[in-house]
Amino acid sequence: MSKGAIAAIIVVIIAAILTFSAASRRGWYLTLRDGDTKEVYARYKVSEGDEFSIGFIHSVNKSPLTDVYQIKDHKIYVIRTIYYGFGAGVQTEIEDGQTLEYGENGEMIVSGFDREMTHLSYIVGTVSDHILTIHDEEISLRDTCGRNSTVEFTCEFQPF
Numbered sequence: 001m002s003k004g005a006i007a008a009i010i011v012v013i014i015a016a017i018l019t020f021s022a023a024s025r026r027g028w029y030l031t032l033r034d035g036d037t038k039e040v041y042a043r044y045k046v047s048e049g050d051e052f053s054i055g056f057i058h059s060v061n062k063s064p065l066t067d068v069y070q071i072k073d074h075k076i077y078v079i080r081t082i083y084y085g086f087g088a089g090v091q092t093e094i095e096d097g098q099t100l101e102y103g104e105n106g107e108m109i110v111s112g113f114d115r116e117m118t119h120l121s122y123i124v125g126t127v128s129d130h131i132l133t134i135h136d137e138e139i140s141l142r143d144t145c146g147r148n149s150t151v152e153f154t155c156e157f158q159p160f
Helices: 003-026 142-143
Strands: 028-033 040-045 051-057 064-072 075-083 097-101 107-114 120-123 133-136 139-142 151-157
Touching: 028 142, 051 120, 075 151, 097 142, 120 142, 139 142
Parallel strands: none
Antiparallel strands: 028 040, 028 151, 051 064, 051 133, 064 075, 075 107, 097 107, 120 151, 133 139
């Protein structure tokens, strides 16, 4: 085989690898941005029906709280909230269509929200961290975004 034929085969192989690599990264992502500068902190690939949560210690009643979201139609919907204690700043009444259940460890699980979050943001704690859980991975928002930063969450298509 000539050197030219070998070079052509190598070019075709490299092009195929690059095309496959780009195609595998293409898709929908949960994107975390700085609320002020819009700088991207992180992206996590998501699919229809994927869930993610944000857990933190409530600043007023000092007990853990977890908000659970789901990707539906490439948008973010809140689907349930998990409380570990009543107090100021947490839901005290169940609305139409919602249910309250108790978990194995006494947590209160309010579900049935199914509400699109057109603007979802959190201010990362200075005393306690906010933890993003996605695809069974726990991610510190304090480490990823910084203390006291406003983090906006969106579901975005990335063509790369």
